[in-house]
Amino acid sequence: MMIAVDRYILIVKPLSRRMSPLAAVSAVIVVVVLATGAALPIALYADVAVVDDAVLNLHRVYCTERWPSLHGRQLYAVLSLAGQFVVPLTVIAVLYYRIFEGLRARAAAAAANSSSSKLAVFDDSRSIITLTRSLTYSVHYRYDCGTNQV
Numbered sequence: 001m002m003i004a005v006d007r008y009i010l011i012v013k014p015l016s017r018r019m020s021p022l023a024a025v026s027a028v029i030v031v032v033v034l035a036t037g038a039a040l041p042i043a044l045y046a047d048v049a050v051v052d053d054a055v056l057n058l059h060r061v062y063c064t065e066r067w068p069s070l071h072g073r074q075l076y077a078v079l080s081l082a083g084q085f086v087v088p089l090t091v092i093a094v095l096y097y098r099i100f101e102g103l104r105a106r107a108a109a110a111a112a113n114s115s116s117s118k119l120a121v122f123d124d125s126r127s128i129i130t131l132t133r134s135l136t137y138s139v140h141y142r143y144d145c146g147t148n149q150v
Contacts, residue, residue, distance in 0.1 A: 012102040
């Protein structure tokens with residue numbers, strides 16, 4: 001999500017003031033704190049379950065979650081889904097759409113500005129073609145290919 005924000009600022013608002021190093025470090029710290037906070041309940045309620053059955057000759061060790069309440073587990077699941085998937089996806093989609101709109105507007109403005117200069121480019125390319133043809137003609141017809149003499 002931070003990459004989308006950075007691209008949005010750089011593409012849509014290229015002349016705005018850039019992010020200071022302090023602001024960038026602060027943003028990274030905020031992301032790390034939020035990620036740690038999102039993972040903390042799993043670390044707090046993680047438990048090791050051992051299945052040991054001699055009759056089935058089965059010995060397995062599993063990592064499980066033992067939440068104190070079902071309501072807390074459900075609340076964490078919903079908030080985790082929203083905070084780690086729905087909100088970032090929505091923010092990224094909106095920012096990339098705004099980047100698309102900004103680039104499309106920029107391309108339309110460039111096309112409108114360059115429509116009058118297309119004739120000049122065409123005239124320049126025609127003169128380059130004419131110059132190339134005349135040089136080719138001059139070299140080809142002034143040079144005797146069979147005897148390598150001028």
